[in-house]
Amino acid sequence: MHTHDDSAASASGSARTWWEARYAEHDGIWSGQVNAVLADVASSLPPGRALDLGCGEGGDVLWLAGEGWDVTGVDLSVTAITRGSRAAVAAGVEERTAFVAADLGAWTTAARFDLVTASFLQSWPVTIPRERILHQATGFVAPGGRLLVTAHAAPPHDELPEDLRAYRFPTPAEDLAALALGAEWEVVAAELRPRTATTPDGSLRDVVDSVVLVRRL
Numbered sequence: 656m657h658t659h660d661d662s663a664a665s666a667s668g669s670a671r672t673w674w675e676a677r678y679a680e681h682d683g684i685w686s687g688q689v690n691a692v693l694a695d696v697a698s699s700l701p702p703g704r705a706l707d708l709g710c711g712e713g714g715d716v717l718w719l720a721g722e723g724w725d726v727t728g729v730d731l732s733v734t735a736i737t738r739g740s741r742a743a744v745a746a747g748v749e750e751r752t753a754f755v756a757a758d759l760g761a762w763t764t765a766a767r768f769d770l771v772t773a774s775f776l777q778s779w780p781v782t783i784p785r786e787r788i789l790h791q792a793t794g795f796v797a798p799g800g801r802l803l804v805t806a807h808a809a810p811p812h813d814e815l816p817e818d819l820r821a822y823r824f825p826t827p828a829e830d831l832a833a834l835a836l837g838a839e840w841e842v843v844a845a846e847l848r849p850r851t852a853t854t855p856d857g858s859l860r861d862v863v864d865s866v867v868l869v870r871r872l
Contacts, residue, residue: 688714697724720751770801771795775807
């Protein structure tokens with residue numbers, strides 16, 4: 656039986672409004688480059704079907720499609736999804752990509768994927784039901800498939816606005832617990848990984864990612 660949760664619907668609406676306004680600030684707010692952890696993991700796998708949760712403007716989707724994957728990207732923002740679709744056409748990978756504008760807290764699919772990824776699925780200052788989304792993601796993984804969760808484990812830069820300074824960054828242990836895995840899963844990695852990132856002004860910064868990679872047996 657489906658029940659309507661007014662508080663959840665309100666939170667979803669607030670997040671959608673905030674992110675649409677954020678995307679409206681510039682023609683593109685992300686680099687368009689693949690996330691380093693995803694590239695490292697996917698490069699060792701044979702191409703198959705992939706699902707990118709919180710795909711934004713589609714940088715990871717396009718990279719995976721270019722590597723031979725058939726990829727579905729889902730994001731709350733219609734603006735982000737529209738940009739991703741246009742970028743896929745420009746890159747000539749539209750036949751390998753599908754973009755869906757949806758609330759991940761409620762979205763589901765009967766399809767199963769060889770790789771499900773959620774890269775920096777963090778929303779501030781408005782919140783999303785992140786733990787619920789991560790747990791639901793386990794149900795989208797095909798037998799033998801993998802689920803990769805990459806998150807900021809610390810502030811990505813020093814000049815955080817006041818409304819972001821109270822944000823609590825997830826640990827690998829917390830994200831692993833949110834997945835609530837059963838015996839049919841193998842934990843491949845649950846760790847902090849340092850990397851060097853390029854800031855919008857072109858300078859380099861050392862950052863730390865939380866990485867959880869699990870495989871359905």
